[in-house]
Every structure is written in structure tokens, then in C-alpha cells.
Amino acid sequence: MVFDNKNQKGPSYRQKEIIERVDTDILLFLNADIMPTAADFLDALVEPIAVAGADLTVPKLVEKQPTTLFEKIDYAGASFKQLCAEMYKEGNNIYTCRAVRAYSKRLYTLLRNADITTDDAYSYLLCVQNNFRYKYVKKAQAIYRLPQSFNDYFKQGIRFFKTRKALVNAFGEVLVNAEFGFPKSLAVRGALITFLRYPLRFPMYVVVLLCMSVKLALYKKEVATHWETSQSTKFLGSTK
Numbered sequence: 001m002v003f004d005n006k007n008q009k010g011p012s013y014r015q016k017e018i019i020e021r022v023d024t025d026i027l028l029f030l031n032a033d034i035m036p037t038a039a040d041f042l043d044a045l046v047e048p049i050a051v052a053g054a055d056l057t058v059p060k061l062v063e064k065q066p067t068t069l070f071e072k073i074d075y076a077g078a079s080f081k082q083l084c085a086e087m088y089k090e091g092n093n094i095y096t097c098r099a100v101r102a103y104s105k106r107l108y109t110l111l112r113n114a115d116i117t118t119d120d121a122y123s124y125l126l127c128v129q130n131n132f133r134y135k136y137v138k139k140a141q142a143i144y145r146l147p148q149s150f151n152d153y154f155k156q157g158i159r160f161f162k163t164r165k166a167l168v169n170a171f172g173e174v175l176v177n178a179e180f181g182f183p184k185s186l187a188v189r190g191a192l193i194t195f196l197r198y199p200l201r202f203p204m205y206v207v208v209l210l211c212m213s214v215k216l217a218l219y220k221k222e223v224a225t226h227w228e229t230s231q232s233t234k235f236l237g238s239t240k
Contacts, residue, residue: 012119019111026050028102029119030142037062037141044140046102055104055132056123058097059140060086066146073208074146074153076194076201084182084190091136094179097124100142107132114170121163125171125179150208157212 015029026046036042041059048054063079066072085095097120103111107127114126127134147153167176195202 015119016111016114019108022108025105026102027105027108029100031099031144033144034061034100035143037143041140041142045100045137048135048137049102049104052135053133054135055107056097056127057102057135057137057140059100059142060091060096060136060138061098061100062141062143064143064145068148070149070153071146073201073204076198077205077208078146079197080190080194080202080205083193084186086136086138087186087190088182091138092134093136094121094124095182096136097121097134099144104132121167122170125167125175128179129171129175150211153208154212154215157216 011031018029019027026049028042028046030036036059038044045057045059048057060082063075066075081095085091085093088095099120101120101123103123107123107130110126110130111123114122124134147156164176164180191202198205
């Protein structure tokens with residue numbers, strides 16, 4: 001089955017289109033700008049579903065080595081977030097549910113009638129709400145590229161920072177707040193470890209976050225399934 005879509009409508013729209021037409025035991029979404037690091041990547045990712053009864057599995061996403069100054073700053077931030085996510089519930093939390101996901105049939109079937117405004121967080125919350133099993137598969141790893149400029153970072157950040165209201169409307173404030181809640185002690189620990197690793201870049205990343213917060217506070221556009229895609233992150237290039 002081939003979907004030839006000339007009009008760009010965003011990943012969520014296209015994924016919902018696929019979900020409505022497939023009838024397979026396991027469904028996996030893998031973006032074109034993400035590169036698996038090993039030949040057995042797919043086998044490792046779907047094994048918990050096929051063998052152990054999981055319903056939603058995600059791999060460990062590894063940042064491509066940075067080249068631009070902004071990438072180097074964001075690399076420190078990404079390392080901080082990855083470290084914290086893996087320390088919390090052994091990675092089985094909403095912060096590891098990102099661009100690559102494998103679904104059981106009973107989970108992706110529920111998405112057919114869903115108003116998907118966010119693909120990753122929505123999928124995770126739907127899994128938890130239905131008492132299904134979520135599994136972070138650390139041994140399955142794939143490489144992705146960080147935003148190369150603040151402008152790209154802001155475009156991507158819109159989706160991450162402006163969807164809370166939509167998720168609350170779909171799942172309720174109690175569940176959303178509980179799943180997005182993160183122990184402050186782990187955050188402090190993660191920050192200290194990251195600062196020791198990147199004593200110059202990590203403080204610069206904190207400044208970037210502050211700038212992002214200010215800019216997002218001024219951003220008034222309503223969140224929707226169609227967002228402007230960040231172009232410069234789509235070419236992965238060499239993984240070296």
C-alpha cells in the first residue's frame with residue numbers, strides 16, 4: 001500500500017490516514033529522517049509486542065553528532081532530557097514516547113476514532129488510560145538530527161509546549177498532570193550530571209530554554225494537527 005500525498009498536512013494527519021486503512025497485528029511508524037543503528041532494530045522494537053504482550057513500544061533515540069553551534073548547545077539539552085527520562089520508571093514514561101513507535105492492533109484500532117492532535121503523547125496517554133502496556137526498548141536505537149537553528153527549534157517546540165490543553169481535553173487534567181509530572185530530585189540530579197559533562201553548553205541551553213519560554217508566551221496560534229514543518233532537520237546525512 002502506497003500513499004502518494006503531494007499536499008503536506010503533517011505527520012499526525014498522515015498517520016491517522018494509515019491507521020484507518022491497515023489491518024495488521026503490529027503497526028510501526030518510522031519517520032524518514034530517523035536512521036536505525038542496527039539491522040535488528042525492527043525485530044528488537046516489536047519483540048515486546050509479539051512475544052511479551054506489550055501494546056506500545058518505543059526505541060532509544062540517539063542524537064547525531066552536532067555540527068552547528070546551536071546543535072552543540074541543544075545536544076547538551078537533549079542529553080539532559082534523555083538522562084532524566086531513562087532514570088524515571090526505567091524509561092517507561094511519556095518523555096520517551098517520541099517519533100518512532102510500534103503499536104499492537106488493539107491499541108492502534110482505538111486511534112481510528114480519535115481526534116489526534118499530537119501523535120506521540122496522545123498514543124502514550126491512550127495506552128495508559130486503557131491499562132495497556134508501554135515498553136521503552138533501550139536496546140533498539142535510532143539516530144535523529146537535532147534542530148540546526150533556534151528558528152527550527154522554536155518550530156518544533158510549538159508542538160511540544162502548546163498541546164497540553166488538547167491533551168487535557170482528551171484525557172482529563174488528572175491523568176495528563178500525573179503522566180507529565182516528574183520528580184524534582186531526578187531533575188536536579190540529571191542537571192548536575194549534565195553540567196559536569198557539558199559545563200559550558202548546558203548553561204547556554206538553559207538560556208535557550210528561557211528564550212523559548214518567552215517567545216512561546218507571545219505565540220497565540222491555536223494548536224492543530226497541521227503545523228509548519230522544520231525543514232533543516234529532515235536531512236540526516238552521514239551518521240558519523
